Amino acid sequence: MTPFELAEPKTLNEAIALLDAEDPDVRPISGGTALMLMMKSGVFRPNRLVSLQRVEADYSRIQRGGDGTLRIGALASLSQIEHSGEVRQVAPVIEKTMRHLSNVRVRNVARLGGNLAHGDPHMDLPPVLSSLGAKAIVAGPSGQREIMIEELFSGYYETVLDRNELITFVDVPSQAGWSSVYFKCTTRSADDWPALGIACSLRVENGSIGDVRLMISAATEKLTRLVATEKVLRGQQASEALFERAGESAMAEAEVIDDSRGSASYKSELVRVYVKRALRQASVGATQS
Amino acid sequence: MSEHAKSISFELNGSKTEMLVETHENLVELLIRMNLNGARESCGQGLCGCCTVIVDGSAVSGCLYPAAFVDGKTVTTVEHLDNNVHLSPVQEAFIEEGAFQCGFCTSGFILMTHQLLEEKPKPTDEEIRDYLAGNLCRCAAYPEIIKAVKSAANKMARA
Ligand SMILES: Cc1cc2nc3c(=O)[nH]c(=O)nc-3n(C[C@H](O)[C@H](O)[C@H](O)COP(=O)(O)OP(=O)(O)OC[C@H]3O[C@@H](n4cnc5c(N)ncnc54)[C@H](O)[C@@H]3O)c2cc1C
Ligand code: FES
Ligand code: FES
Numbered sequence: 001m002t003p004f005e006l007a008e009p010k011t012l013n014e015a016i017a018l019l020d021a022e023d024p025d026v027r028p029i030s031g032g033t034a035l036m037l038m039m040k041s042g043v044f045r046p047n048r049l050v051s052l053q054r055v056e057a058d059y060s061r062i063q064r065g066g067d068g069t070l071r072i073g074a075l076a077s078l079s080q081i082e083h084s085g086e087v088r089q090v091a092p093v094i095e096k097t098m099r100h101l102s103n104v105r106v107r108n109v110a111r112l113g114g115n116l117a118h119g120d121p122h123m124d125l126p127p128v129l130s131s132l133g134a135k136a137i138v139a140g141p142s143g144q145r146e147i148m149i150e151e152l153f154s155g156y157y158e159t160v161l162d163r164n165e166l167i168t169f170v171d172v173p174s175q176a177g178w179s180s181v182y183f184k185c186t187t188r189s190a191d192d193w194p195a196l197g198i199a200c201s202l203r204v205e206n207g208s209i210g211d212v213r214l215m216i217s218a219a220t221e222k223l224t225r226l227v228a229t230e231k232v233l234r235g236q237q238a239s240e241a242l243f244e245r246a247g248e249s250a251m252a253e254a255e256v257i258d259d260s261r262g263s264a265s266y267k268s269e270l271v272r273v274y275v276k277r278a279l280r281q282a283s284v285g286a287t288q289s
Numbered sequence: 290m291s292e293h294a295k296s297i298s299f300e301l302n303g304s305k306t307e308m309l310v311e312t313h314e315n316l317v318e319l320l321i322r323m324n325l326n327g328a329r330e331s332c333g334q335g336l337c338g339c340c341t342v343i344v345d346g347s348a349v350s351g352c353l354y355p356a357a358f359v360d361g362k363t364v365t366t367v368e369h370l371d372n373n374v375h376l377s378p379v380q381e382a383f384i385e386e387g388a389f390q391c392g393f394c395t396s397g398f399i400l401m402t403h404q405l406l407e408e409k410p411k412p413t414d415e416e417i418r419d420y421l422a423g424n425l426c427r428c429a430a431y432p433e434i435i436k437a438v439k440s441a442a443n444k445m446a447r448a
Contacts, residue, residue, distance in 0.1 A: 105349050106335050
């Protein structure tokens with residue numbers, strides 16, 4: 001690694017001011033687990049890193065709003081989120097996901113904002129949070145904006161964030177009536193990066209799919225919502241035949257890519273099978289709750 | 290030292306410590322400079338656990354942890370578990386169960402076990418696997434390691 005300036009502002013606004021809209025060699029650092037890997041391998045040689053470790057504690061809190069919205073500070077560590085009673089109450093799927101996300105040491109250090117802003121399509125939280133209908137609250141020099149998690153990613157390791165914008169919070173809406181599952185499919189070893197991630201949230205009303213959000217990651221260049229497949233499902237009677245059809249639809253809809261974890265044709269087949277399984281399990285959850 | 294070096298102060302194994310660190314230095318590199326060789330860099334990618342260090346009570350991978358980030362924090366390494374007097378129950382259990390061959394991975398497993406037993410004094414098999422999933426033992430002493438974790442839990446319950 002090469003020497004660089006490490007700025008350690010005490011407020012979020014100072015941090016934003018220390019970032020640079022034009023300079024790709026200036027970046028924020030939260031837990032550093034992703035950036036350290038990039039710096040060690042020489043993929044990234046910063047001029048300046050702006051540490052978020054000392055900014056106001058508000059950005060690492062987890063709170064429930066009056067309307068049932070769960071607000072998670074972007075600087076909350078993944079362990080903190082994993083062990084939060086509030087998170088478990090609103091969306092137990094998050095805790096389950098954390099168990100298979102990396103290892104305890106990484107979860108102790110990595111922060112939610114870093115996990116999302118990294119833009120790696122293999123990450124587990126983007127599909128899960130987007131299937132919950134979550135949005136990121138983003139702050140920049142000219143104020144705040146909200147971005148649905150599913151709209152945060154513009155390409156492979158690319159997000160729609162400006163270089164001087166920071167994720168400050170993630171809001172997860174009330175999940176009353178919804179049931180959610182996440183399937184992480186690894187093809188080489190259990191702790192490998194996924195070849196495919198499928199996150200599914202749905203509501204069952206009188207035996208029919210009232211509403212559904214279906215996300216695919218890892219097999220595609222970026223997190224993708226399977227909009228056409230959701231249309232196949234909405235309003236239809238929940239049944240094996242429907243889930244079978246949705247699997248076929250997802251296979252046709254998803255633009256999967258080849259990589260070391262499998263060929264595109266193999267992963268397409270995984271999509272078909274895992275979409276079906278995810279729907280089956282989520283609808284069982286929905287009718288039990 | 291480069292122009293970007295930072296002066297940090299932190300508590301290391303019970304003693305207040307001041308150091309000048311490079312911003313691109315990681316925690317293992319800093320500890321080695323201080324003649325603490327228990328945490329060692331092996332995979333360098335957060336996967337194997339050989340570089341485990343406890344920072345403010347939580348296990349971290351020293352190989353991915355910027356040294357400058359320990360400023361103001363409390364750092365504990367495997368060297369401090371015996372408080373210079375008695376081996377910890379976890380250390381004793383690892384020796385009694387023969388939970389290692391070459392010993393390269395051992396300090397990491399012992400520190401992770403400490404964190405596990407602090408949070409889950411009576412861990413289930415599932416919880417043991419969850420906490421130790423990020424530690425690799427190339428000598429494959431896993432069965433003995435699991436036994437040592439359980440035996441340490443019993444020792445601590447009795448103490
Ligand atoms: C061994 C290992 C295994 C892993 N396995 C998994 C896994 O199974 N599943 C998974 O999902 N992930 C996995 N990861 C990835 C891990 O989740 C990420 O490295 C981590 O979440 C990044 O968070 P961080 O706080 O450390 O980010 P950093 O490294 O600090 O930052 C990452 C990126 O985000 C930017 N950034 C940070 N904070 C903000 C913010 N608030 N606003 C805007 N930009 C920001 C940084 O500039 C940088 O570009 C693994 C990592 C390791 C090392
Ligand atoms: S050397 Fe740090 S985890 Fe392997
Ligand atoms: S004892 Fe040799 S690597 Fe674990």
